Amino acid sequence: MAGEPASPSRRRFLGGALGVAGAGAAGAAGFGVSRMVDDEEPASTAAGSQVSLYGTHQAGIATPAQDRLAFAAFDVTTTDVTALQTMLGLWAAAAHQMSTGEPVGGTGSANSNPAAPPLDTGEAFDLDPANLTVTVGFGPSLFDDRFGLENRRPAALADLPAFPGDTLDANRSGGDIGVQACSNDPQVAFHAIRNFARMARGTAVMRWTQLGFGRTSTTSKTESTPRNLMGFKDGTNNILAENTADLDDYVWVGPDTDQPWMAGGSYLVARRIRMLIESWDTDFLSDQEAVFGRTKNTGAPLGGTAEFDTVDLDAKDADGGPVIPATAHIRLAAPATNGGMKILRRGYSYTDGIDADTGLLDAGLFFICYQADPTKQFVPIQQRLGHGDALNEYIRHTGSAVFAVPPGLSGPGDWFGKKLFST
Amino acid sequence: MAGEPASPSRRRFLGGALGVAGAGAAGAAGFGVSRMVDDEEPASTAAGSQVSLYGTHQAGIATPAQDRLAFAAFDVTTTDVTALQTMLGLWAAAAHQMSTGEPVGGTGSANSNPAAPPLDTGEAFDLDPANLTVTVGFGPSLFDDRFGLENRRPAALADLPAFPGDTLDANRSGGDIGVQACSNDPQVAFHAIRNFARMARGTAVMRWTQLGFGRTSTTSKTESTPRNLMGFKDGTNNILAENTADLDDYVWVGPDTDQPWMAGGSYLVARRIRMLIESWDTDFLSDQEAVFGRTKNTGAPLGGTAEFDTVDLDAKDADGGPVIPATAHIRLAAPATNGGMKILRRGYSYTDGIDADTGLLDAGLFFICYQADPTKQFVPIQQRLGHGDALNEYIRHTGSAVFAVPPGLSGPGDWFGKKLFST
Numbered sequence: 001m002a003g004e005p006a007s008p009s010r011r012r013f014l015g016g017a018l019g020v021a022g023a024g025a026a027g028a029a030g031f032g033v034s035r036m037v038d039d040e041e042p043a044s045t046a047a048g049s050q051v052s053l054y055g056t057h058q059a060g061i062a063t064p065a066q067d068r069l070a071f072a073a074f075d076v077t078t079t080d081v082t083a084l085q086t087m088l089g090l091w092a093a094a095a096h097q098m099s100t101g102e103p104v105g106g107t108g109s110a111n112s113n114p115a116a117p118p119l120d121t122g123e124a125f126d127l128d129p130a131n132l133t134v135t136v137g138f139g140p141s142l143f144d145d146r147f148g149l150e151n152r153r154p155a156a157l158a159d160l161p162a163f164p165g166d167t168l169d170a171n172r173s174g175g176d177i178g179v180q181a182c183s184n185d186p187q188v189a190f191h192a193i194r195n196f197a198r199m200a201r202g203t204a205v206m207r208w209t210q211l212g213f214g215r216t217s218t219t220s221k222t223e224s225t226p227r228n229l230m231g232f233k234d235g236t237n238n239i240l241a242e243n244t245a246d247l248d249d250y251v252w253v254g255p256d257t258d259q260p261w262m263a264g265g266s267y268l269v270a271r272r273i274r275m276l277i278e279s280w281d282t283d284f285l286s287d288q289e290a291v292f293g294r295t296k297n298t299g300a301p302l303g304g305t306a307e308f309d310t311v312d313l314d315a316k317d318a319d320g321g322p323v324i325p326a327t328a329h330i331r332l333a334a335p336a337t338n339g340g341m342k343i344l345r346r347g348y349s350y351t352d353g354i355d356a357d358t359g360l361l362d363a364g365l366f367f368i369c370y371q372a373d374p375t376k377q378f379v380p381i382q383q384r385l386g387h388g389d390a391l392n393e394y395i396r397h398t399g400s401a402v403f404a405v406p407p408g409l410s411g412p413g414d415w416f417g418k419k420l421f422s423t
Numbered sequence: 424m425a426g427e428p429a430s431p432s433r434r435r436f437l438g439g440a441l442g443v444a445g446a447g448a449a450g451a452a453g454f455g456v457s458r459m460v461d462d463e464e465p466a467s468t469a470a471g472s473q474v475s476l477y478g479t480h481q482a483g484i485a486t487p488a489q490d491r492l493a494f495a496a497f498d499v500t501t502t503d504v505t506a507l508q509t510m511l512g513l514w515a516a517a518a519h520q521m522s523t524g525e526p527v528g529g530t531g532s533a534n535s536n537p538a539a540p541p542l543d544t545g546e547a548f549d550l551d552p553a554n555l556t557v558t559v560g561f562g563p564s565l566f567d568d569r570f571g572l573e574n575r576r577p578a579a580l581a582d583l584p585a586f587p588g589d590t591l592d593a594n595r596s597g598g599d600i601g602v603q604a605c606s607n608d609p610q611v612a613f614h615a616i617r618n619f620a621r622m623a624r625g626t627a628v629m630r631w632t633q634l635g636f637g638r639t640s641t642t643s644k645t646e647s648t649p650r651n652l653m654g655f656k657d658g659t660n661n662i663l664a665e666n667t668a669d670l671d672d673y674v675w676v677g678p679d680t681d682q683p684w685m686a687g688g689s690y691l692v693a694r695r696i697r698m699l700i701e702s703w704d705t706d707f708l709s710d711q712e713a714v715f716g717r718t719k720n721t722g723a724p725l726g727g728t729a730e731f732d733t734v735d736l737d738a739k740d741a742d743g744g745p746v747i748p749a750t751a752h753i754r755l756a757a758p759a760t761n762g763g764m765k766i767l768r769r770g771y772s773y774t775d776g777i778d779a780d781t782g783l784l785d786a787g788l789f790f791i792c793y794q795a796d797p798t799k800q801f802v803p804i805q806q807r808l809g810h811g812d813a814l815n816e817y818i819r820h821t822g823s824a825v826f827a828v829p830p831g832l833s834g835p836g837d838w839f840g841k842k843l844f845s846t
Binding site: 068070107108109114115116117118120121122123124125126171185186187190194197198205206208209210211213214224227228229230231232277278281282283284285286288289296297349351352353354356359361363 | 491493530531532537538539540541543544545546547548549594608609610613617620621628629631632633634636637647650651652653654655700701704705706707708709711712719720772774775776777779782784786
């Protein structure tokens with residue numbers, strides 16, 4: 001990531017955003033804009049653990065995974081493209097403020113008028129940003145005829161096909177815009193999407209949201225491998241932030257893409273994967289280990305003794321059968337089984353109470369992955385898993401979405417999708 | 424809290440539990456018991472931040488509030504009292520193991536047999552207990568004719584009356600047994616209630632569950648006052664752990680109670696209070712501050728300049744009106760307005776996604792309070808708030824429960840409710 005540029009005034013940034021969106025958009029965003037131009041309140045003293053919003057790539061992808069997630073998908077309700085652009089500009093300014101520990105617009109009300117709503121909802125006042133990152137992407141549905149983007153849709157942003165065993169809920173799937181907020185403090189992460197929703201009023205509405213906790217993949221060599229809610233270490237061989245060659249090969253969109261606005265970006269696939277944990281918890285230990293292809297306690301691949309031992313897919317047991325079963329998750333997800341393809345996993349566990357229909361816990365994995373082209377990476381991998389993975393007996397995919405995540409913001413004045421709209 | 428006694432063997436403890444429950448209960452608990460008697464697996468090395476399960480009072484009440492909550496209410500499905508007692512004994516043993524960072528029963532399977540389910544679900548292997556506390560209480564419904572407890576019900580464990588404006592969901596209310604698991608790690612807190620549910624199989628089922636984050640009250644003088652999802656500091660004048668006189672006066676059940684098994688215990692009232700945050704966020708700052716009776720930014724009571732300034736309920740403004748409005752939350756909740764009564768607040772914020780009926784965020788406060796007698800503390804306070812609190816325009820009570828929380832466990836061999844059943 002590039003270092004953070006010198007701090008701009010909010011007023012100066014807003015000029016930059018409106019310079020693109022058009023002065024006429026100020027009315028469209030109305031309330032939101034009035035918040036951004038307020039410089040009366042002193043900015044709080046920025047402090048704490050910070051990840052810069054600005055850089056070649058958006059933060060929240062190859063930056064180390066925080067412990068908490070608040071994800072939201074939005075549907076755009078306006079057909080006024082300048083209103084949409086203004087919202088994206090306001091979001092960018094707010095994302096910078098929040099990631100540096102400042103309230104959105106200040107701690108008071110617009111123009112210091114008590115007979116006006118507070119600028120920031122307030123629940124993150126005084127809190128450390130705790131490495132907050134806010135990552136924004138665009139769904140396939142945004143590229144219909146509403147905003148003149150029909151010819152801007154990348155081929156890689158195809159609608160995901162139906163996979164074997166899908167039991168998707170439309171109310172947990174899709175969306176014109178996806179926002180991934182991650183922080184080590186859940187109140188900070190929630191504050192980000194709540195204030196985005198507030199700034200979106202009149203322009204976009206939240207379609208679905210998902211909280212997550214306990215990252216489920218290793219994203220940096222500084223981290224130990226976490227366990228999912230099935231109790232297994234999974235994602236041991238994830239692409240790490242330090243492996244820039246893999247990031248370039250598998251995660252970042254290259255300069256020769258069909259849509260230049262996506263160069264340096266990535267594609268986010270989200271899958272809400274419910275675990276049938278009551279069934280899982282009664283399964284035999286040996287069966288559980290055969291399902292994953294790993295030892296539960298140590299995380300070692302079957303046939304190995306330690307977590308990071310090489311996964312030997314060719315190893316045979318005394319009877320000539322495979323040590324790692326043909327249907328083991330580790331085998332079917334392995335790059336060797338998928339033409340060398342890798343993805344960057346960045347998911348979280350979730351628990352959403354009890355399923356009212358069954359009385360069973362609604363808990364599992366909110367799977368997020370990033371890649372340069374889902375049609376060549378997530379889709380074929382998931383086709384293989386959907387057909388053969390022994391894990392399918394214990395999971396149900398209940399939500400699905402894909403978003404084109406544009407490259408990072410260059411600094412104040414840049415905003416989410418600026419290149420998309422200005423190309 | 425008393426210091427932790429020397430660590431017992433699990434096997435020795437189990438004898439204690441079954442000594443009360445009767446040997447015949449072993450079959451009733453079946454699977455669970457087989458887990459507890461397994462001593463084959465080496466215990467993991469306990470480490471990390473720990474709060475002892477054992478002491479005069481249950482942990483999780485006057486111990487400092489952790490940052491994460493997993494709460495579950497259970498309904499007992501058996502009529503076999505020994506099965507119920509055995510479950511409570513298994514829970515006590517498991518609570519001790521989990522709070523010391525040990526897996527429940529070990530990291531393997533029963534009797535090290537791979538053709539058996541794992542003893543512990545595994546997602547908390549290797550994790551610091553992060554001050555895990557597990558607090559257990561009994562609801563009014565447990566004292567019906569199923570278990571011979573009709574004459575054991577304390578007068579203070581009355582069903583909560585209907586309050587003005589209640590919009591309760593039966594699926595989020597009540598329960599025979601309540602379990603509050605708190606930890607600074609959400610995966611550890613969830614692990615506790617999930618494994619309790621697993622041990623309950625055949626004896627009790629989960630009725631509802633609630634996750635929370637970001638404690639909403641100060642519980643120790645070592646903590647700063649947190650903000651709720653309305654952005655306000657609330658609970659500034661909570662009873663603190665260091666104030667043992669207040670704890671004795673208002674939180675702990677005294678020795679002269681009608682039911683001696685409750686001496687040293689407390690009563691937990693839980694209310695799921697949804698905030699209509701979209702409406703709240705459009706309210707004027709001055710109105711928001713009048714609703715709470717506090718300044719949003721500093722937390723100072725209206726008329727004061729700093730958070731801990733005395734709340735002057737008699738102060739008049741220039742026109743002779745009250746500085747703190749008659750309907751302000753801070754006024755109606757103040758001890759001075761409630762005959763000096765106080766409660767120990769220990770709630771958490773929650774966000775449960777989007778309300779499918781309205782498209783609005785389902786977020787708010789999972790209010791928990793402890794007290795010596797709800798009929799004299801929470802009930803009259805809430806009657807007053809329900810009638811007059813300006814906050815009512817922006818909140819809805821959607822869940823409700825009350826539990827009698829017996830005193831702390833004396834050590835290995837003691838279990839949740841042992842005195843209740845043996846009196």
